[in-house]
Amino acid sequence: MKRALRSLLLGLVWASIWPSYLAVLALAASLGPWPRSTGVLAATILNALALGLLARGVLTWFFKPEGWAERYLEMPPSASRQFRGAGRVLTLAAMAMLVPAYLFLHGEISHDGRALTAPALARFLILGFEILVLASMIYHLRPSSALMLWINPDVPTEPPASADVKAAHPASPVISITRSPLGAVDSAWATWFCRRARTINRLIIAYVAIIILFDYNGYTFAARRLTLGGVESLVVFMIAWGVHRVIGRVIAWRARSGLLTYRIWSWTGAASLLSNRQQRGASGATAPRAGTVDVVADEGEWAVRLARLSTFTILAIGLATLGWIWGIDPTLLKILSERQLWTVSDGSPERMPVVLGDVVKGMTAILAGAALWRYMTTLFSFTLFRKMPDDPGIRFAVVTLCRYVALGVAVIVALESVHLGLAQIGVILAALGVGLGFGLQEIVSNFVCGIILLLERPIRIGDIVTVGETTGKVDRINIRATMIINGDNQCMIVPNREFITGKLVNWTHKDKIMRVSIKLSVAHDSNVDQVVKLLLTIAQSDFDVLSKPASSALLEEIGEMGLKFGLYAFVADPGLVGGTKHRISKAIQERFAQAGIVISSPIREITLAGIPDELTRILDVPRWAQMVGGRVDPGADGSPPPHVVDAPVVADRRVSQN
Known part of the structure; x- marks a missing residue:
């Protein structure tokens, strides 16, 4: 620029x-x-x-x-x-x-x-x-x-x-x-106008022809006025188009720089992760940071929104300039703006009139507040977010609070425009106070708790939390409730009050590093040093395990069934816990079998007490022994009878021939 x-x-x-x-x-x-x-x-x-x-x-x-x-x-x-x-x-x-x-x-x-x-x-x-x-x-x-x-x-x-093609065909008529x-970021209405360029051109040519006819027939003043207005309108259009194109180029450049920044972040993240790990598998490509895909997706979205906002702003300024060029009478606008619509009481015996201009000011304030509410993220993505930490929680909190402030200011300005001051607003709120206190108590409480969540930030967008019996990832913090996505990809809507007054566990409040715990038991005669060394080797060879914090393997207990060990490793994101635990457990089973280390399993002996002698003798008899009258036949063969496969029964099939 x-x-x-x-x-x-x-x-x-x-x-x-x-x-x-x-x-x-x-x-x-x-x-x-x-x-x-x-x-x-x-x-x-x-x-x-x-x-x-x-x-x-x-x-x-x-x-x-x-x-x-x-x-x-x-x-x-x-x-x-x-x-x-x-x-x-x-x-x-x-x-x-x-x-x-x-x-x-x-x-x-x-x-x-x-x-x-x-x-x-x-x-x-x-x-x-x-x-x-x-x-x-x-x-x-x-x-x-x-x-x-x-x-x-x-x-x-x-x-x-290319330059070679231009040199070979310097005077090519193609x-x-x-x-x-329209550039990389355009609007649907602009495309609609471009598709009707022929009709617009015919109107422009007809406009010039009318000027010539006026001048030829002696209407010199009208011809000069139309000529001056047309030239000035053309200049305004060209300036507006040039400004729109320059702004579009700046927006596209910012979008490309954001994508380049994401690629640099990915490369540096991969390099730092590679330096923190001992080995990488063949398929161990570095996963992008949490939220970076959303950041890249948002780049194109805010670029389109900002281009649309700039287009409407330039269009509004251009229309106002054209109105001034073609001499729209300010007196007429003043007369219309002073037209009285109704009266309001300001506490004094005299009532204040509300004119059309006051209503227009109030509507303008409401429209400005709505535009700021809609395009707040777009404006901050273009200006403020590039100077802030890459934290979705901070950005969401800033945008939400600024939206509330902009909407509140717009409402106050709109009410002041129609002569409804703070005194009248206080009377209305006092009248609704009883209803708000009893009927909307929970809603107001959740709204206040939502403001506290945004200011205090015990949870952020993307955190893994457990509130009550719900565990999942924080997806959005709204005015009344917070949306959490659980492991089954279900959207759980939790009221904001639960996060402030209830017990909350934030698994990723400090950082997103999570510990992977694996418990196992080996035979008593196993070499402890060998087991610990092998467990650490297996953990460090996984491509998702971090070197800082370092992995650890400990003999935690000498149990009745074997030696109980614990392996603790750390991964960079909670989403990597399941896959890492699966790979490490599989590697432990294979490497221990190769090293001859027996993974013990519990062996339990059951003693039956108070059983009659007859039942005891029956339990001691082999299953193939023959019983005669409830007693064991001593003449029976001690070996089980041979198993004879029954011959399959084939049903007769009679085929009738015609």
């Missing part, structure tokens, strides 16, 4: 060097010792030459190849070449026709003390220039021109030609459209 403004100022200064010299000569000519008529004539001619040279220099510099229009407004070379040619022709035509017409109309050419005037010739020259302007507009606004192809959104853009006139 600074470079574009500096280049524009330097270009204007460079283009105005010779015109300034001619203007100085014109001043010297008007003050010289020769006759006044001669000095005035020379001054007029020199001033006209200065204006023509300034216009030609500015147009040539602005639309030159790789100039300001192509570089900062992203205008295709074919369109800039068309503007440059049209500017040169019209400038020369104005110098050749309008300057003599001015001299003949105002009698600045004199002979022997008598002013020479030629109204008919001056009118002929002016009509000739107007006809030339109309012909130029018809030629340059034809559907196949470069300007119309550039405006038409249905024409596909092409990549810019028109190449490489950029859109």
Whole structure:
């Protein structure tokens, strides 16, 4: 932005060097010792030459190849070449026709003390220039021109030609459209207007033709007024379009810089994570930071919103400027604004009138508050968030509090506009106090608790919390309740009061580093040092385990069934706990089997007491022994009978033949 403004100022200064010299000569000519008529004539001619040279220099510099229009407004070379040619022709035509017409109309050419005037010739020259302007507009606004192809959104853009292609075809008549006139961030309504560019062009040509008809039929004042208004409107449109394009480029640049910053963060995060780890697996690509994907997704969203906001702002300012250009009577607006609608009481015997202007002020305040509520995140993303820590919780708290303040100020200003001051508002609130105290007690309590959550910040967006029996990730803090996403991807809506008055566990309040705990038991005869060393090796070889804090493996208890060990490792994000625990447990099972370390399992002996002797003898008999009359047959074979597979029964199938 600074470079574009500096280049524009330097270009204007460079283009105005010779015109300034001619203007100085014109001043010297008007003050010289020769006759006044001669000095005035020379001054007029020199001033006209200065204006023509300034216009030609500015147009040539602005639309030159790789100039300001192509570089900062992203205008295709074919369109800039068309503007440059049209500017040169019209400038020369104005110098050749309008300057003599001015001299003949105002009698600045004199002979022997008598002013020479030629109204008919001056009118002929002016009509000739107007006809030339109309012909130029018809030629340059034809559907196949470069300007119309550039405006038409249905024409596909092409990549810019390389230097070799330009050298091989220096005079190629093919028109190449490489950029859109609306830029990377445009609006649907602007695209709608561009699709109807032909209709708008016909209206512009008809407008110029009407001016020529008025001037030809003698309505000179109307023709001059329409001409002046049209030229000023065209200037306003061009300035608004240029400002919109520059703002669009700045927004696109900020969006690209945000994406570049995200890539740098990802690279530095991967480098630091690599330095903190001992080894990385083949598939151990560094996961992006929590929230970075949302940040990148939000970049495009706030860019589109900010472009839309800038478009509406420029449109409102442009319409106000056009109203001033075309002479909308301020007296009429004043009369309408003072029209009384109703009266209100301010506590005094006299009632205050509420006029239409007061209502318009109140509606303007409400609309401004609503716009700030909607675009607060967009404005802060463009300005303030780049200077703040990359913490979603801080940003959400700042945006929410500023939204509440903006909405409160807008409501107060709107009520003050219609003469409802704090006294009247207090009376209304006092009347509603009983209802608010009893009927809306929980809602007010949750609202106040929400403000406390934003100010004190015991929880933040993205934290893993446990409140009551609910555990999940904080997704959003609203006015009344907070949304938490649990492990089943269910959205749990918890009132804000629960976070302030209830028991709250914030797993990631300090940082997002989480501990992974794995318990296991090995045989009593295992080597303790070998087990500890192997556990630490397994933990350090996992690509999600951090080296700081360091992993630890301890013999915690000598139990009845074996030696009980505990392995503790740390990961950078709570979402990595499950996968890391699975990989480490699997590696422990495989590495312990290779090292010959037995993972013990509980063995329990059950003693049955108070069982009858008959049942005891039955339990001691093998399952294949034969029972005769409730007793064991001593002559039975001690081995189980052979298992005979029953032959399958095949049903008869009779096929009837016709």
